[in-house]
Amino acid sequence: MGEEQTHHPEDSEIEQYSLGVLAAEDIPGFEQHLLICHECQDRVAQMDAEIQGMQAAARELRAKQPHRGTGYCG
Amino acid sequence: MFLSCISYVRLVLLPWEYSPEIADPFDIYDGRRLGELWRGQSFRAGSTIQMIQQNDAVLRGSGARIDAEGQAAWPLIIARIQANDAKGMEDLYHVFSRGVRFFIWRQLGRQDLDDTVHDTFLTVAEAIRRGEVREPDRLMGFVWTVVRRHLAAEIERTVHQRNRRAELQGEICSRDRAADPEWRAIVRQRQSVARGLLNQVSGRDREVLIRFYLREQTQEQICRDMDLTPTQFRLLKSRAKARLELLGRRKLARRRIFW
Numbered sequence: 001m002g003e004e005q006t007h008h009p010e011d012s013e014i015e016q017y018s019l020g021v022l023a024a025e026d027i028p029g030f031e032q033h034l035l036i037c038h039e040c041q042d043r044v045a046q047m048d049a050e051i052q053g054m055q056a057a058a059r060e061l062r063a064k065q066p067h068r069g070t071g072y073c074g
Numbered sequence: 075m076f077l078s079c080i081s082y083v084r085l086v087l088l089p090w091e092y093s094p095e096i097a098d099p100f101d102i103y104d105g106r107r108l109g110e111l112w113r114g115q116s117f118r119a120g121s122t123i124q125m126i127q128q129n130d131a132v133l134r135g136s137g138a139r140i141d142a143e144g145q146a147a148w149p150l151i152i153a154r155i156q157a158n159d160a161k162g163m164e165d166l167y168h169v170f171s172r173g174v175r176f177f178i179w180r181q182l183g184r185q186d187l188d189d190t191v192h193d194t195f196l197t198v199a200e201a202i203r204r205g206e207v208r209e210p211d212r213l214m215g216f217v218w219t220v221v222r223r224h225l226a227a228e229i230e231r232t233v234h235q236r237n238r239r240a241e242l243q244g245e246i247c248s249r250d251r252a253a254d255p256e257w258r259a260i261v262r263q264r265q266s267v268a269r270g271l272l273n274q275v276s277g278r279d280r281e282v283l284i285r286f287y288l289r290e291q292t293q294e295q296i297c298r299d300m301d302l303t304p305t306q307f308r309l310l311k312s313r314a315k316a317r318l319e320l321l322g323r324r325k326l327a328r329r330r331i332f333w
Contacts, residue, residue, distance in 0.1 A: 019290055020290075021292070028215070028218065031218055032214045032215055032217075034176070034177070035170055035174065035177070035214050035217060035221075036170065036173055036214060037173075038172060038173075041172070042331070044176075045176070045180075045331040045333070048180070049257075049261055049264050049331065050264050050318070051287060052264065052265075053262075053263070053264020053267065053268045054264070054265075054268040054283070054288075054318075055287055056265040057266075057269040058272065058283070058284045058287060058288040059288060060265070061280075061284070062284070062288070
């Protein structure tokens, strides 16, 4: 089950969690902390919104400028 | 809904039939009898759900206290629930209902949210009564496992239903947070701010942001491909975040997210 984290995670961990790239071994402790920490629940919700907004804007930009040779093609 | 009612009876009403030491066990739920709930129109309108919502306000203010003292309180909560003490059920709900609600909302959206939270709570309470929590100090680990299993089962069921519908009617039914109009509005706001940022930054900065957020490349990969040091990468990202924050403040008041 992993150990429950006793400290608030860093912004970078929240970002990794929102992006779904947090290391598998860190997830149980992180999520058990989230279960009881309201502050971090809010931080994750805000981060989710920011990342999804950024992804939507980036997708939009890519659709408008598909061949500008900026090096991305994902 | 029907299954919720069945599980409610199986997990809550039946155990208390054999608990004569509790004068009125139904008083746990906001001073109203579960029997009334049972006869009511629906669980969504029931007092248990109201209790979740009322407790939510209390919980928002008491998060730090729970953080600091929570671990020490788990064995006590477990002992109370096993002794059929109503206070134990109440405390368990106080401590984790908001967090469980958050997890389920994040994965499945608002549809059937109250029912799913409620079912999860009953599963945990029943498991505690049966003595299945072997390490009382790590109750949250146990709760987390139950929530994960519930989510996995719900997602599997949704995928199955979606496939069936697609086969039968050619329709796809979405059941996740993306289907929530309120969430979509919040993301649209953020998208508008992010669009402003992406239009302001240099081509190279934009590429880094797109690689990181859209293509989900790792920092190492981006640094390698774009000949950046980790410090340059971090600086670029923190600069972009600061600008995003500034644009966001200009464009819209930070919107509170509820679940």
